[in-house]
Amino acid sequence: MSTDLIEEFHTLLSGEKIDHYQVFDQLRQGLPIFYSEPMDGWVVSRWNDVSRVLKSNEEFEPMEAGAGSSGIYGRTILHMTGEEHRKKSAILAKRLRNPRKLNGEISTLVKLIVKSCGDKLKWAPHSVDIKQEFTSIIPLEVIGDLMAMQEATAFPNWYHNIVAASVSNVTGDPEIHRRGMKAREELFEWLDPAIEKKKQCPTQDLFSDLCSIEFESEMLTEEEIKSFCAFLLSAGIETTDRALVNLFRELIRHPSEWKKLQNDKSLIPSAIAEILRFRAPVQGAVRKTINNADFYGEYIPEGAKIMCLLGSANHDPEVFENPNEFRVDRYASNQRAQFTPAGDNRAFGGGSHFCTGSLVAKLEMEEALKYALNNFSSIEFADEIPEMKGFYLRSPENLKVNLTPASHLR
Ligand code: HEM
Known part of the structure; x- marks a missing residue:
């Protein structure tokens, strides 16, 4: 029974299976931890176990740089621990979690970009791929602007190939890895003179912060600046793009939820938290054990890799009522926490x-x-409902729709 289930889980890695959540339900019930040979690590699926692995710094730590799925970036914030992590993440947070900047210049920038992409969309009977023309452009332009790195974002092959060779390359395909390493080399070559320039004349942007900010006497090394840039270009673009595609796909599939939002726009933040729970675009996070760890009497050896299934944790019925229902008002009373470590959304x-x-x-x-x-x-969908694709990063590859304008635009 458990061998069959593990085999079924492995079909998810190749993208053959369509409904991942059905397999996750079975794992949580009957096989909450198991060893996966292709992943070369242990897999946990229950909300409690996923939360324990991510939160218990005494028992689990990040994989070292160069190992695991995010190795392609080099050493980034994801690989750091303790004081070094606290100080270097403060350098990132100074801009990315600053309420004054978020409510001020970043909000203005996002609104402008959304409007400029949205106003170019064509109305039915023309169909439009909103992934290509809306959801992928918004985060690309926002990150390009925040990093003052429009040139780098003009080469989408760089970060597409880097992302493909990182978390998405679950089984370590050598050709995908080669393409990713080549893209990384090209990006790093472009970054060398750009870093030099920013160090001499820093401006008001995230790239300048990485090059010049010191927090409690800690600064990023040149190698770290490059790795952080490569990571941010991928972490900040592809994730949000996929989250938005998933949002529109589910809203089309659930017209009553779209109606609810049209009648009450105050539910928008709750709907965002809910789509991230219901169809998490990033499905996994990886750690390793510091010492032997015990899960249900199963001893996981020191230094073993553990894959946390975030999407599965988000569908755990022990934590979420009717987890397989998409309800835009689920987080109406506590949406804010879902965007901080205090929330239950993984x-x-x-x-x-x-x-x-x-x-x-x-x-x-x-x-x-x-x-x-x-x-x-x-x-509305212009064709059939597009399938969800991918294991680690998951969303449809495109989303062709027919749009009808609101009455004030007719
Ligand atoms: C819907 C969009 C996004 C999703 C679903 C998402 C998901 C995640 C997840 C799951 C992690 C934790 C990885 C781990 O523990 O191993 C993470 C970390 C991170 N993300 Fe995002 N992300 C999104 C958007 C962004 C954006 C827009 C940025 C930057 C502008 C960003 C920057 C980061 C950084 C810097 C970290 C590392 C934090 C640390 O190690 O301390 N992410 N993200």
């Missing part, structure tokens, strides 16, 4: 490595949804 991870960009992602998603609710009276 889409942004948990513990000290909780996503630094969660508030920027929230802002982008809220503005994109607000734009859609204000400007589209309806949104």
Whole structure:
């Protein structure tokens, strides 16, 4: 029984299986921890276990740089622990979690970008791929602007190939790895003179912060600046793009939820938290054991890799009522916490490595949804419902829709 279930789980890695959540339900019930050979690590699926692995810094720590799925970036904030992590993540948070900047210049920037992409979308009977023309452009331009790195974001192959060779390359395909390493080399070559320039003349942007800010006498090394940039270009773009595609896909599949939002726009933040719970775009986070660890009497050896299934944790019925229902008002009374480590939603991870960009992602998603609710009276699939693809990063590859304008635009 357990061998069959493990085999079924492995079909998810190749993308053959369509309904991941059905397999996750079985894992949580009957096989909450198991060893996966292709992943070369142990897999946990229950909310409690995922939360324990992410939050207990005494028992678990990040994989070392170069190992595991995020090795391609080099050594980033994800690999750091303790005081070094606290200080270097403060350098990132100074801009990305600063309420004054988020409510001020970042909000203005996001609104402008959303409007400029949205106003170019064509109305039915033309169909439009909103992944290509809306959801992927918004985070690309926002990160490009925040980092003052429009040139780097003009080469999407760089970060697409880097992302593909990192978390998405679950089984370590050598060709995907080669393409990723080549893209990394090209990006790093572009970064060398750019860093030099920023160090001499820092301006008001995230890239300048990385190059010049000192926090409690800690600064990033040149190698770290490059790795952080590569990581931010991927972590800040592809994640939000996929989250937005998942949002529109589910809203089209659930017209009553779209209606609820049209009638009550105050539910927008709750809807964003809910789509991240219901269809987490980042499905996994990896750690390793510091000592032997005990899960249900199973001893996991010291130094073993553990894969936390974030999407599965988000569907654990022990924590979420009717977890397989998509309800835009689920978080109406506690949406704010879901974008901080205090929430029960694991889409942004948990513990000290909780996503630094969660508030920027929230802002982008809220503005994109607000734009859609204000400007589209309806949104429908142009073809069949697009399938969810991918294991670690999960969303449809495109989303062709027919849009009908709101009455004030007709
Ligand atoms: C919906 C969009 C996003 C999702 C679902 C997401 C998800 C995640 C997850 C699951 C982690 C934890 C990884 C781990 O523990 O191993 C993480 C970390 C991180 N994310 Fe995001 N992310 C999103 C958007 C962003 C954006 C927009 C940025 C930057 C502008 C960003 C920057 C980061 C950083 C810097 C970390 C590392 C935090 C640390 O190690 O201390 N993310 N993200």
